[in-house]
Amino acid sequence: MNYDIFNGDADGIITLLQLRLADPIDSELVTGVKRNIQLVQSINPAQGDKLTILDISMEKNIEGVNKALEQGASVFYADHHRSGDIPEHENLDAHIDLDANTCTALIVDKLLAGKYHAWAITAAYGDNLIAKADQLASQAGYSDEQAAQLKELGTLINYNGYGAAVTDLHFAPAALYRSLLAYPSPFDLIKDLDSPFYKLQKAYQEDMDKALAIPAKHQSALLSVFELPNESWSRRISGVYGNLLANQSANSAHAVLTQNSDASYLISLRAPLNNKQGAGDICSSFATGGGRAAAAGINALPFDQLVNFIEQVEGHYTL
Template sequence: MNYIDVFNGDADGLCALHQLRLENPVDSELVTGVKRDIALLKRVNAQAGDEITVLDVSLDKNRDALLAALDAGAKVRYFDHHFAGEMPQHENFEAFINTDANVCTSLLVNAYLQSAYLPWAVAAAFGDNLFDSARNAAQPLNLKDEQLNQLEHLGTLLNYNGYGVTLDDLYFTPQDLYEKMKPFENPFDFIAASPAYQVLSDGYADDMEKAEVSEAVYLDEKVAAFMMPDEAWSRRVSGVYGNALARIYTDRAHALVTVMDNGNYRVSVRAPLSNKIGADELCMSFPTGGGRKAAAGINDLPKAMLDDFITAFKDTYS
C-alpha cells in the first residue's frame, strides 16, 4: 500500500498535513507546489490500493484526476474549503468539504481530529486571514496575548513562503518546509528552535517594506488595486500584503496585480473582511482564475484583459 499526501504549499495545506501526520505517522509521497499550483492530483499515478489524502486544493480543479484515481482503485480522502462543484459519489471517496468563508482546511482537519493539535490549526487560520475564526478556535487553549500573536505571525510566515510563480521564488519548497515542521508537535517549539522560522521572519519584514510603496492602479473607498513589479520579492509578498491591507481597510476590496515575465499579470484578490463574498466568482470569470469567496486569484491574466478585470472588480465591490 502506498500513502500519497497531496497538499497546497501554503500555511493551511502545511498545517493540515502536519496535524494528520502527527496523529497517524506514515511514510508518504508528498505532492505539492507553490500556493497557486493547485492542479496537483494529475501528478499522481494512482494504483489500486493507494491511500491518497488531498488537502486544501479545489476539487473542481482536480475533478478529472480524482475520478481517474478512484477508477484505478485508489482510496481518496479529501479536506478542502474551496469551490468544489458537483461531489463525486464513490465508495472509495471520503470528503470533508466546507466552503463557508470563515472556515479553512486546517480547521476542518482539527474538527476531524477532535482538536488534538489545535495550535497548528489556529496558526493556519491566521495564515488564511481568518483572524476571527482563529481567535474563536483558540479559546480552549487559554493563550496569553503574546502566544496568540506568535501563532498569528507563524501562520503569516508559512503562508508567505507559499507565494511565488515558481519554487525558485520561495525561501523553502513546501516539501522542505513541511520536513522542518515535522519534528515539532507544538508550534511554539518550532518558533523557538527552528532556524527556518527566523529566515522567513526576516524575509517577510524586508518584502513587506518594499510592498508598502506599491503604485495604485485604482483607488477609492470601496476598492483598491495595486501594481507590483516582476520581482521575486513581489511574487512572494503579494498574498500576505493583500491580507494585511484587508485587515487595515475592512470595508474595502483589494487586488494586487503582479507583472509576469510573459507580459501578462498574476492577480490576488481579497474581498472586504466586512463582506467576505464574491472573490471566487470574480476570478473564475477570467481565464486561469479560481479560489474561495473571501480570497481568490488569477494565475495568468492576459495583458489585454487588465482593464476588463479592473472594471469587473469595481462592479463586484462598489
Template sequence: MNFLDVFNGDADGICALHQLRLHEPRPDARLLSGVKRDIALLDQVTEVSDTALTVLDISLDKNRESLDKILAADSGNTVFYADHHYAGELPNSERLTAHIDPQPLICTSLIINQLLEGKYALWAVVGAFGDNLDESAEQLARQLGVDQAALALLKETGILLNYNGYGASLEDLFFDPVELFGQVQPYAHPRDFYANAAALRTLKEGYQSDMEQAMSFSPVHQDNSGRVYQLPAEAWSRRVAGVYSNTLARQKPELAHALLTENVDKSLRISVRAPLSHRNGADVLCRRFPSGGGRAAAAGINALPSEQLDDFIRAFSEQFHPSDSV
C-alpha cells in the same frame, strides 16, 4: 498499500497535514506539494494505483478530471479529501471520503481540527492565521485559553508559513513546501517550532525585507469598491503577494483589494481579497476570467491576459460595489 499526501504549499495546507500526521504518522508516505497557486496537483499523480491519497487544501473543482481517473474502478486507490474552496458536485464514489466546507470563515486546518476533535488545535490556529482568518483563529485560541503573548507567536508563525507559499515557481520561494513541512514535522507544539526551527528565522528576515518594499507602493486604481495595486515582476514581489494582500485587507476592511504582478509572458497574476466586512465574491469574480479560482474571501487569477486588465478592473468594481455587497 502505498501512501501519498498531496497538500497546498501554504500555511493552511501544511498545518492541516501536520495535524493529521501527528495523529496518524505515515513515515513512508510520499509527499507532493508546490507553490500556493499550483492547485492542479492531482494532474501529476493520475497514474497511481493501490494508493491511499490524502488531499488537502486544493480545489476539487480544479482537480475533478484527475480525481475521476484516480478513483477509477480498477485503480485500487482511496482518497481522503479535505478542503474549503469551491468544489462543485462531488464525484459519486465509495472510495472517496470528502470533507468540503466553503464557508468564508473556515479553512482546511479548521476542518481537520474538527475531525480530530481539537487534538492538535494550536496548529489549526496557526493555519487559520496564515489564511487571514484572524477572527476564526482568535475564537479558537480563546477556547484554548491562549494568552496574548502566545497568540502573537501563533499569528506570526502562520503568516510566515503562508508567506513562503507564494511565488510563480519553487525558485521564488525560500523553501520547497515539502521541505518546509519536513521542518515543521518534528514539533507537536508551535511554540517549539517557533523557538527552534532555522527555517522560521530565514522566513522572518525575508518577510520583513519584502514587506518594506511592498509598503512603498500606492494604488493604481481606487474607488468606493476597493483598491488595486501593482508590484514589479520580481521574485520578492511574487513572494510577498499573499501576505501583502492580507495586510492591505486589514488596513481597509470595508474595501476589496486586488494585487497585480506581471508573469514572464506579460500576463498578470492577480490576488483578490473580498472586504473583510463582507467575505464574499472573490471566487465569483476570479472564475469569470481564464485560470481564475479560489474561495469566497480570497481568490486569484494565475494568468490574466494583459489586454483584459481594464475588463478585470471594471468587473472588480462591479463585484464589490457597496450597494451589491450587503
C-alpha cells in the same frame, strides 16, 4: 503506495502536519507553490493506493480524482475551496466545507478532536481568518502574546508559499513541511532559534518593506489596486500583502498585481473582510483564475484585461 497531496501554503502544510503527527506514514509528497493547485493529475495511482488530498479545489482536480477512484485507489479529501459536484463513491471520504470562515486545517482539527489545536489556529491565521483565529485562541486560553506568535508564524508559512516557481521560495513546501514535523506544537518551533521561523521572519520584513513603498495604481471606495514589479520578492509577498491590505480597510476589496514576463499580471484578490464573498466567482470568470469566496487569484491576466477586471470587481461589490 500512499500519496499526500497538498497546497504549499500555510493551510495545506499545516493540515497535513496535523494528520501525520496523529498518524505517521511513509508517503510520496505532492505539492508546489500556492498557485499550483492542479496536483492530482500529476500522479498515476494504482489499485490499493491511498490518496490524501488537502486544501486544493476538487473542481480543479476532479479528473484526477475520478481516475484514481476508477483505478481502485481510496481518496481522503479535505478542503474549503470550490468543489463542483462531489462524486458519490465508496472509496471517497470527502470533508468539504465552503464556509468563508473556515479553512482546511480547521476541518481536520474537528476530525482530530483538537489534538493539535494550536497548529490549526496557526493555519487559520495564515489563511487570513483573523477574527476566527483570535476567537479560537481566546477560547483555548492563549494569552495575547501567544496569539500574536501563532498569527506571525501562520503569516510566515503562508508567505513562503507564494511564487511563480519553487525557486522563488525560501523553502520548498515539501521541505518546509518535513522540517515542521519535528515540532508537535508551534510554540516549540518558535522557541527553537534554528527553526525556519527566524529565516522567514527576516525575509518577510525585507519584502514587505519594498511593497509598502509602492503607491496604489487604482483606488476607490470599493477597490484598491497595487502593482508590483516582475521580481521574485514581489511574487513572494503578493498574497500576504493582500491580506495586510484587507485587514487595514475592511469595507474595501483589494487586488495585488504582480507583473509576469508575458505581458500579463499575477493577481491576488481579497474580498472586503466585512463582505467575504465573490472573490472566487470573479476570478473564476477569467481563464486562469480560481479561489474561494474571501480570497482568490488569477495566474495570468493580460494587461489589456485589467480595466475589465477592475470593472467586474467594483460592479460586484456595488450589488
